[in-house]
Amino acid sequence: MTTTRFAPSPTGYIHIxxxxxxxxxYMIARKAGGTFILRLDDTDPERSKQxxxxxxxEDLEWLGLTWDRVERQSDRLDRxxxxxxxxxxxxxxxxxxxxxxxxxxxxxxxxxxxxxxVYDRAALAxxxxxxxxxxxxxxxxxRFKLDQERINWTDGVLGDISIDAASVSDPVLxxxxxxxxxxxxxxxxxxDMGVTHVVRGSDHVxxxxxxxxxxxxxxxxxxxxAHHSLLTGPQGEALSKxxxxxxxxxxxxxxxxxxxxxxxxxxxxxxxxxxxxxxLDELIDGFDISNFGSAPTKFDADDLKPLxxxxxxxxxxxxxxxxxxxxxxxxxxxxxxxxVVKGNIATRGEMADWWSLMRDGASATVAEEDAAxxxxxxxxxxxxxxxPDAWATWTSAVKEATGRKGRGLFMPLRHAVTGxxxxxxxxxxxxxxxxxxxx
Ligand code: GLU
Numbered sequence: 001m002t003t004t005r006f007a008p009s010p011t012g013y014i015h016i017x018x019x020x021x022x023x024x025x026y027m028i029a030r031k032a033g034g035t036f037i038l039r040l041d042d043t044d045p046e047r048s049k050q051x052x053x054x055x056x057x058e059d060l061e062w063l064g065l066t067w068d069r070v071e072r073q074s075d076r077l078d079r080x081x082x083x084x085x086x087x088x089x090x091x092x093x094x095x096x097x098x099x100x101x102x103x104x105x106x107x108x109x110x111x112x113x114x115x116x117x118v119y120d121r122a123a124l125a126x127x128x129x130x131x132x133x134x135x136x137x138x139x140x141x142x143r144f145k146l147d148q149e150r151i152n153w154t155d156g157v158l159g160d161i162s163i164d165a166a167s168v169s170d171p172v173l174x175x176x177x178x179x180x181x182x183x184x185x186x187x188x189x190x191x192d193m194g195v196t197h198v199v200r201g202s203d204h205v206x207x208x209x210x211x212x213x214x215x216x217x218x219x220x221x222x223x224x225x226a227h228h229s230l231l232t233g234p235q236g237e238a239l240s241k242x243x244x245x246x247x248x249x250x251x252x253x254x255x256x257x258x259x260x261x262x263x264x265x266x267x268x269x270x271x272x273x274x275x276x277x278x279x280l281d282e283l284i285d286g287f288d289i290s291n292f293g294s295a296p297t298k299f300d301a302d303d304l305k306p307l308x309x310x311x312x313x314x315x316x317x318x319x320x321x322x323x324x325x326x327x328x329x330x331x332x333x334x335x336x337x338x339x340v341v342k343g344n345i346a347t348r349g350e351m352a353d354w355w356s357l358m359r360d361g362a363s364a365t366v367a368e369e370d371a372a373x374x375x376x377x378x379x380x381x382x383x384x385x386x387x388p389d390a391w392a393t394w395t396s397a398v399k400e401a402t403g404r405k406g407r408g409l410f411m412p413l414r415h416a417v418t419g420x421x422x423x424x425x426x427x428x429x430x431x432x433x434x435x436x437x438x439x
Contacts, residue, residue, distance in 0.1 A: 003034055008022075013056075015247045016265070020265055035068045040071070073185045073189065086218060093173070142172065144217070147213060148165050173214075186211065231298075305346060315342060337354075344422070359434045364417070378439040
């Protein structure tokens with residue numbers, strides 16, 4: 001059965017880059033009728049916070065990306081230790097004693113000599129006595145001993161990949177302080193949980209090579225891998241530093257609609273056009289990871305604005321009923337309110353502006369040359385409630401009384417009633433006015 005997972009570390013809020021990963025894994029699972037796991041990679045007890053774990057779930061729920069179950073790596077430490085024992089038994093796990101500072105120095109020396117900064121395996125040359133002496137001083141970290149051969153796989157996005165394990169450092173799987181690192185935990189989880197497809201960012205390609213070997217050393221095959229390109233800003237600039245400001249919760253607070261965000265991110269970087277889709281099911285139907293390219297993908301948060309306006313214009317009333325009720329719009333006019341407003345808002349928050357003008361009237365500044373006209377026109381306006389013909393009846397009366405017509409008639413009236421020069425059809429808006437407009 002197709003099983004995928006989204007595996008964020010609860011060390012911060014999830015952002016637009018994480019969303020791409022989450023969405024692709026979600027769509028693969030849903031399209032196949034499989035299982036989508038939310039896995040919290042929380043083996044770092046200092047940086048992982050419950051508050052972030054909650055926030056991740058809240059953000060995914062906002063988007064409707066439902067998961068079948070949650071797994072926490074901190075609940076599975078015994079499984080990782082068992083895998084570590086097995087690797088040790090197989091001669092594929094060894095202790096290193098270098099401090100981070102020593103390792104850093106080694107890397108710098110290699111780089112100075114024009115060599116790739118690959119761990120030199122000095123720890124493998126230590127005698128038992130030397131190791132015993134070092135153990136008395138410090139606790140070792142543990143590395144997986146790579147087989148120095150080429151590691152090959154066919155990537156769902158990148159195609160055939162071949163990485164020479166000799167060009168990669170033996171990965172540290174357990175730190176000196178005993179903390180299990182992501183690589184080991186991820187390998188064990190993906191195997192134990194029967195994960196069939198792993199989609200993640202192309203910054204994980206080297207990890208994948210080592211993970212394939214670790215899985216093999218533990219006696220397992222590996223899932224299908226696909227590495228999507230990383231996002232850049234609109235000019236191709238690195239987005240990594242700005243991702244903090246592109247957290248999903250900030251986009252939500254800015255009024256971005258879930259379907260606008262999903263419609264963009266489910267297609268951006270693929271050969272398919274970005275179109276407004278009204279449901280996740282539509283996005284899932286048309287999704288195929290092989291349509292995605294390996295080139296960095298430009299992301300422009302401004303693209304979310306027109307999509308959000310379109311998502312709102314297409315939104316059925318029942319999905320907005322709660323928000324509309326919360327504004328205080330009476331239930332009997334709420335559906336009509338939505339019909340009139342939905343094509344005239346950039347965010348759902350802007351509904352409040354329309355409601356306040358309907359309820360209380362607008363504060364419009366009337367141009368000097370229109371002042372007498374508006375006073376006369378408003379004198380011809382009866383008290384609400386207004387019917388569907390109110391606008392036609394009123395404007396004909398004003399036309400007759402003042403001789404104005406066309407734009408010179410309609411625009412000043414629209415402006416005086418709404419305080420704006422654009423908006424819904426006045427004939428549709430008038431019946432929603434709760435108070436008589438005041439000049
Ligand atoms: N916690 C890892 C990350 O967020 C997961 C990577 C993976 O999907 O394996 O980068």
